[in-house]
Amino acid sequence: MTRDRLTLYDTTLRDGQQTQGVQFSTPEKHLIAAALDRLGVDYIEGGWPGANPTDSDFFADAPQTRATFTAFGMTKRAGRSAENDEVLAGVLNAGTRAVCLVGKTHDFHVTTALGITLGDNLDNIAKSVAHVVAQGREALFDAEHFFDGYKANPDYALACCKAAHEAGARWIVLCDTNGGALPAEVSRITRAVIAAGIPGDRLGIHTHDDTGNAVANSLAAVDAGARQVQGTLNGLGERCGNANLTTLIPTLLLKEPYRSRFETGVSEAALRGLVKTSRMLDDILNRVPLRSAPYVGASAFAHKAGLHASAILKDPATYEHVPPETVGNARIVPMSNQAGQSNLRERLRDMGLAVPEKADLGRILERIKTREADGYSYDTAQASFELEARRELGLMPGFFEVERYRATVERRRDARGNPVHLSEVTVVVNIAGERHLSVSEGIMADGSDGGPVHALSKALMKDLGPYQDLIGDMELVDFKVRITNGGTEARTRVVIDHEDSLGRRWSTVGVSSNIIDASFEALLDAVLWKLVSDGARVPGAA
Numbered sequence: 335m336t337r338d339r340l341t342l343y344d345t346t347l348r349d350g351q352q353t354q355g356v357q358f359s360t361p362e363k364h365l366i367a368a369a370l371d372r373l374g375v376d377y378i379e380g381g382w383p384g385a386n387p388t389d390s391d392f393f394a395d396a397p398q399t400r401a402t403f404t405a406f407g408m409t410k411r412a413g414r415s416a417e418n419d420e421v422l423a424g425v426l427n428a429g430t431r432a433v434c435l436v437g438k439t440h441d442f443h444v445t446t447a448l449g450i451t452l453g454d455n456l457d458n459i460a461k462s463v464a465h466v467v468a469q470g471r472e473a474l475f476d477a478e479h480f481f482d483g484y485k486a487n488p489d490y491a492l493a494c495c496k497a498a499h500e501a502g503a504r505w506i507v508l509c510d511t512n513g514g515a516l517p518a519e520v521s522r523i524t525r526a527v528i529a530a531g532i533p534g535d536r537l538g539i540h541t542h543d544d545t546g547n548a549v550a551n552s553l554a555a556v557d558a559g560a561r562q563v564q565g566t567l568n569g570l571g572e573r574c575g576n577a578n579l580t581t582l583i584p585t586l587l588l589k590e591p592y593r594s595r596f597e598t599g600v601s602e603a604a605l606r607g608l609v610k611t612s613r614m615l616d617d618i619l620n621r622v623p624l625r626s627a628p629y630v631g632a633s634a635f636a637h638k639a640g641l642h643a644s645a646i647l648k649d650p651a652t653y654e655h656v657p658p659e660t661v662g663n664a665r666i667v668p669m670s671n672q673a674g675q676s677n678l679r680e681r682l683r684d685m686g687l688a689v690p691e692k693a694d695l696g697r698i699l700e701r702i703k704t705r706e707a708d709g710y711s712y713d714t715a716q717a718s719f720e721l722e723a724r725r726e727l728g729l730m731p732g733f734f735e736v737e738r739y740r741a742t743v744e745r746r747r748d749a750r751g752n753p754v755h756l757s758e759v760t761v762v763v764n765i766a767g768e769r770h771l772s773v774s775e776g777i778m779a780d781g782s783d784g785g786p787v788h789a790l791s792k793a794l795m796k797d798l799g800p801y802q803d804l805i806g807d808m809e810l811v812d813f814k815v816r817i818t819n820g821g822t823e824a825r826t827r828v829v830i831d832h833e834d835s836l837g838r839r840w841s842t843v844g845v846s847s848n849i850i851d852a853s854f855e856a857l858l859d860a861v862l863w864k865l866v867s868d869g870a871r872v873p874g875a876a
């Protein structure tokens with residue numbers, strides 16, 4: 335059976351940049367465009383040339399992509415010709431092979447937002463698209479508010495699409511701009527557009543996630559016959575985001591009926607790079623990756639419950655809808671109070687430890703469950719779990735001992751009367767009989783870094799003698815605090831994430847009635863995990 339070609343259009347660099355708090359620099363745009371090109375999307379919408387200096391700079395030094403690099407803009411304003419519209423000129427001057435113009439298709443928006451007649455808007459659409467085509471470019475028309483427009487006035491919404499189609503637009507993209515449409519409506523209306531004479535292989539779908547249905551709506555449009563899908567990496571986008579290509583792409587490649595019916599530009603090998611691409615974007619945005627993200631999240635293939643883990647070990651298909659490696663993800667079987675011996679056996683194997691006798695497994699489980707009852711939580715803090723298991727099995731090297739630490743926190747006012755927080759930390763460790771004393775201080779004016787946890791971390795890692803080289807690349811990347819009711823009293827749980835130059839990220843946990851003490855415990859575990867993982871040798875040990 336021959337498969338239909340489904341075109342993938344990425345708008346991370348344009349609609350993705352409309353996410354609150356997101357502002358890509360020009361070099362970041364280049365990095366993202368290169369990653370999208372490797373992934374195999376067909377179009378990369380780079381932004382709106384002329385709208386802001388970053389986008390203008392990016393188009394001035396446009397990336398050389400296999401994908402069709404596309405400039406975005408809007409239809410010409412009424413009362414002037416397409417040739418004389420300076421906003422449209424700015425978009426065309428970017429010289430891209432393809433140009434996507436957004437235009438109104440909802441009568442309410444034409445009269446209210448633009449304040450022009452319905453006829454003038456049709457004329458603006460037709461003339462703008464014709465002008466793009468006359469310049470030898472491929473024209474795409476983003477039919478803004480199309481689904482709301484169709485529900486209010488189907489004849490007018492269709493007339494807008496037909497105006498663009500007849501003027502030579504290669505693609506008419508039906509947009510659910512406000513994100514309020516539901517899959518059955520998208521399906522019905524997309525079919526109606528095709529029945530009205532715009533073929534499916536000229537139709538695209540652009541959805542927003544305001545009802546959590548952006549991906550479902552995109553699939554509904556494809557089911558109805560649309561052959562271009564627009565979206566963004568990690569679902570970035572205005573308000574609640576756009577259709578998430580990081581979800582849609584694996585669905586289209588791995589799931590029926592799409593897998594058999596369609597081909598896309600994304601190869602199986604490129605799909606295996608999906609997790610990497612998703613994390614790269616989070617890195618650029620300085621965001622903690624969403625653990626629960628479909629396909630690419632760290633928890634997407636995490637099997638916490640004992641019954642799940644037991645079956646997974648017999649056959650992963652029992653609790654996995656696709657194999658994790660198809661998208662570059664990995665299965666994890668975390669430890670927690672929901673775990674049974676199967677979780678434990680798998681985790682120990684992952685850690686490279688010889689699986690011990692049953693009695694040992696029971697002891698470790700007991701220890702984990704008791705500590706969780708006391709406020710610890712190991713299902714994310716897997717590095718701390720590994721250390722606990724080693725301690726219980728007698729496999730934890732005695733790298734060093736913390737003899738004592740002291741932390742003071744002070745609040746002062748500077749000469750201008752502004753509050754300044756000062757933290758001083760002293761740590762004394764004993765390494766093979768030798769005492770190492772380190773002092774560190776953190777000064778925090780409002781909004782700056784350098785609080786007590788920072789000072790604790792600096793003091794602990796300042797002088798670990800023979801281990802110093804191994805811990806030099808550790809970076810504290812996330813810090814979470816929670817008050818829990820461990821046992822009978824309120825306790826503070828601190829979870830800290832570190833990364834190193836190998837790209838490893840690990841989480842550790844500390845619990846105490848004192849937040850500084852809980853933080854110190856988590857920091858200490860982080861250092862110990864790094865030493866164990868890197869095979870550090872204890873001085874003087876055989």
Ligand SMILES: CC(=O)SCCNC(=O)CCNC(=O)[C@H](O)C(C)(C)COP(=O)(O)OP(=O)(O)OC[C@H]1O[C@@H](n2cnc3c(N)ncnc32)[C@H](O)[C@@H]1OP(=O)(O)O
Nearest residue numbers: 382384385386408409410411436437438447448478511572
């Ligand atoms: C649905 C979407 O997400 S579309 C993408 C939206 N993206 C952006 O808006 C980001 C980039 N935009 C910008 O930088 C600016 O809005 C610019 C440079 C494009 C325009 O800036 P300004 O000239 O200051 O206009 P402003 O942003 O206030 O308003 C937009 C104008 O365009 C008009 N307009 C809006 N959509 C269209 C359209 N499809 N066709 C023609 N004119 C339009 C509006 O009526 C308004 O005109 P008015 O000021 O006469 O009322």
Ligand SMILES: CC(=O)C(=O)O
Nearest residue numbers: 436476478479509511
């Ligand atoms: C074009 C666009 O981004 C929208 O209508 O949502």
